[in-house]
Amino acid sequence: MTKTSENFFEKVYEVARQIPYGRVTSYGAIAKYLGAARSARMVGWAMNASSNDDTVPAHRVVNRIGVLTGKHHFQGTSLMQQLLESEGVEIKEHKIVNFETIFWDPAKQ
DNA sequence: TGAATGACTTCGG
DNA sequence: CCCGAAGCCATTC
Numbered sequence: 363m364t365k366t367s368e369n370f371f372e373k374v375y376e377v378a379r380q381i382p383y384g385r386v387t388s389y390g391a392i393a394k395y396l397g398a399a400r401s402a403r404m405v406g407w408a409m410n411a412s413s414n415d416d417t418v419p420a421h422r423v424v425n426r427i428g429v430l431t432g433k434h435h436f437q438g439t440s441l442m443q444q445l446l447e448s449e450g451v452e453i454k455e456h457k458i459v460n461f462e463t464i465f466w467d468p469a470k471q
Numbered sequence: 472t473g474a475a476t477g478a479c480t481t482c483g484g
Numbered sequence: 485c486c487c488g489a490a491g492c493c494a495t496t497c
Contacts, residue, residue: 400479
């Protein structure tokens with residue numbers, strides 16, 4: 363592990379924790395907010411590393427169209443969707459309904 | 472060192 | 485928005 367990655371991970375955690383209840387955001391939005399707009403994949407990678415950290419609501423982070431691309435990396439295949447649904451987020455075919463409505467932009471914080 | 476991989480994004484059709 | 489292809493970048497082998 364390099365110190366640069368740790369810094370990046372920390373930033374991702376910070377942003378992810380600030381996602382309000384029942385709201386979601388995208389990897390690209392977080393990456394852009396961190397100044398690494400071209401490293402959206404690394405955000406997802408950071409989420410994978412944060413899977414062991416329950417303080418990071420990784421289930422509130424999806425791709426740009428609101429699809430739960432990372433649900434397969436979660437503990438169990440339906441946990442991610444269940445968590446979102448329990449927060450009032452409606453899911454249809456692995457995709458968030460009214461995604462644009464509940465989308466939370468980290469830059470607004 | 473180089474090649475492959477991926478919880479993504481953007482572009483052209 | 486759907487589809488295919490290319491780009492990006494840190495990590496892994």
